[in-house]
Amino acid sequence: MAIDRYEIVIGCEIHTQLLTKTKAFCACENRYGGMPNTRVCPVCLGLPGAMPRISKGYVELGAVAGQALNCKIARFTKFDRKHYFYPDLTKGYQITQYDIPLCTDGHVDLPMHKLPKDQQMGGENFRPKNFIGEDCILENGKYRRVRVERIHLEEDVGKSLHLQGAHSYIDYNRSGTPLIEIVTKPDMSSPEEAALFMETVQEILRYVKVTNGNLEEGNMRCDANINLNVWEDGKLWHTPISEIKNLNSFRVIRDACTYEAKRQLEEFINDRQEFNPGFKVTMGWDEEKGQTVVQRTKNSFVDYRFVVEPDIKPFSVSEELISRAAEKVGELPEAKRNRLKKEYKLSDFDVETLTTTRELSLWFEEAAKDAKDVKKVANWILAELLAVLNESGKTISEISISPKHITSLVNCIEDGKITSAQGKEVFSAMLESGKMPEEIIKEKGLEVVSDNSAIEAIVDSVIAANPKAIQDFKSGKTNVVGWLTGQVMKESKGKANPKTASALVNQKLSAL
Numbered sequence: 001m002a003i004d005r006y007e008i009v010i011g012c013e014i015h016t017q018l019l020t021k022t023k024a025f026c027a028c029e030n031r032y033g034g035m036p037n038t039r040v041c042p043v044c045l046g047l048p049g050a051m052p053r054i055s056k057g058y059v060e061l062g063a064v065a066g067q068a069l070n071c072k073i074a075r076f077t078k079f080d081r082k083h084y085f086y087p088d089l090t091k092g093y094q095i096t097q098y099d100i101p102l103c104t105d106g107h108v109d110l111p112m113h114k115l116p117k118d119q120q121m122g123g124e125n126f127r128p129k130n131f132i133g134e135d136c137i138l139e140n141g142k143y144r145r146v147r148v149e150r151i152h153l154e155e156d157v158g159k160s161l162h163l164q165g166a167h168s169y170i171d172y173n174r175s176g177t178p179l180i181e182i183v184t185k186p187d188m189s190s191p192e193e194a195a196l197f198m199e200t201v202q203e204i205l206r207y208v209k210v211t212n213g214n215l216e217e218g219n220m221r222c223d224a225n226i227n228l229n230v231w232e233d234g235k236l237w238h239t240p241i242s243e244i245k246n247l248n249s250f251r252v253i254r255d256a257c258t259y260e261a262k263r264q265l266e267e268f269i270n271d272r273q274e275f276n277p278g279f280k281v282t283m284g285w286d287e288e289k290g291q292t293v294v295q296r297t298k299n300s301f302v303d304y305r306f307v308v309e310p311d312i313k314p315f316s317v318s319e320e321l322i323s324r325a326a327e328k329v330g331e332l333p334e335a336k337r338n339r340l341k342k343e344y345k346l347s348d349f350d351v352e353t354l355t356t357t358r359e360l361s362l363w364f365e366e367a368a369k370d371a372k373d374v375k376k377v378a379n380w381i382l383a384e385l386l387a388v389l390n391e392s393g394k395t396i397s398e399i400s401i402s403p404k405h406i407t408s409l410v411n412c413i414e415d416g417k418i419t420s421a422q423g424k425e426v427f428s429a430m431l432e433s434g435k436m437p438e439e440i441i442k443e444k445g446l447e448v449v450s451d452n453s454a455i456e457a458i459v460d461s462v463i464a465a466n467p468k469a470i471q472d473f474k475s476g477k478t479n480v481v482g483w484l485t486g487q488v489m490k491e492s493k494g495k496a497n498p499k500t501a502s503a504l505v506n507q508k509l510s511a512l
Helices: 058-068 191-207 250-270 319-329 333-344 348-354 358-368 374-392 403-414 420-433 437-444 452-464 467-474 480-491 498-511
Strands: 003-017 080-083 093-096 103-111 143-155 159-163 167-171 178-184 220-232 235-238 241-247 280-286 291-298
Touching (some): 003 250, 058 143, 058 178, 058 191, 058 319, 093 143, 143 191, 191 220, 191 333, 241 250, 250 291, 333 358, 333 374, 348 374, 358 403, 374 420, 403 420, 452 467, 452 480, 452 498, 480 498
Antiparallel strands (some): 003 178, 003 220, 080 093, 143 178, 159 167
16 A cells, blocks of 8 residues: 555634733733732632623624624624533633634635745645635635634633642633634645634734734634545545644744644554544644644543533624624735735835734825825835834834824925935934924924035035046046035035936036
């Protein structure tokens, strides 16, 4: 028997904490970190008799996430209890949604250009899976569609703390934190696609202010369900599904899925296991060893003994809430990038950087609105303003200048009032004082001299003072023109119009 080829099949479950002020079912503050067990109450501690209540904004943020990922929003839904034992699960069950989730039938379109060349559409290693069909390939291979089966609401569990291997403690501050779980169809064909999916979801949900999405803080994490389709002597086999839990970085997702795919292939060759759609092996990722490790097995959803949550009534979702959620989504980052490229003729790098956050993209568009050169507006933001933000640790909303400051600065340079070099001086003064460029130019006496007679006098003086440069020009060294123009700018303290100065230098030298 010989293996003809194999194909990786991956589906993801992404758990994301929501940016509500309070926890899911109580009034405790929803915040990361702090002294352990200081933001808890009878509800999130699961004490007998405590009654959960849905916190304000929890359902709406879930609907915002659903709208952002192109889902249908349920008009009627409910909560359920999912039973399992875990040390940091206080009640012995988790409040979640089972058969009537808030959001269903969505999709995320992966920008394939972000993948390695051999993983992109048309690459030699790319094989679109037959069971998805041609609908998964969009816009001549620019995107690949990953279907979102459901997004449901649930609460997070506490956090186990293991100190020096001697003692273990439980911090319940995280217990009851509002989560959404995003469950996809098995539509990804490589570890790189799985990582790109999580990266894309993180960008979208941050953009619509559903989550901080900080992987290092654990408020977004991924479980990857992975198995292989293996063709052996013309017959198709499926390996058992492994669920790799709590992957908390894009690199870890790639590494864990890559290792598990190789492990499953070796297992198929050496110790073939029959595929059972209701059976999963739960795996963890050992970062130090660089390998997956078995944690437990589960045979079906029956293990969880789902029942309707008796303390929270089933409820209707209003059309007003759904409309508000749609308004909060607005234009998403990939659509904005495509529009900015088309509308303003910007490069891929420009639009990728300018759409890092919604605030920055809106700031740029406001600055571009009345600018005489939009590309230069982008350059000032990318090269100068972002450098200041990175150095200061501030966000675009905390900076001391407005988009109009950049618009005015660019227009002053375009109108010849100041040079680009002077623009940097004005930019620094703007940041320090908050004054508009025109006011700074006037105060500092920076306005460019465009009077031909004044500039001509400086040109004559510079030429007379540099006879060797004249001889070099006559012997064919034309680069002398630039050097002499620089001397004119130096003599004028940068105030001479550089175009006028260069033209006059050329004119004078040609006449000699």
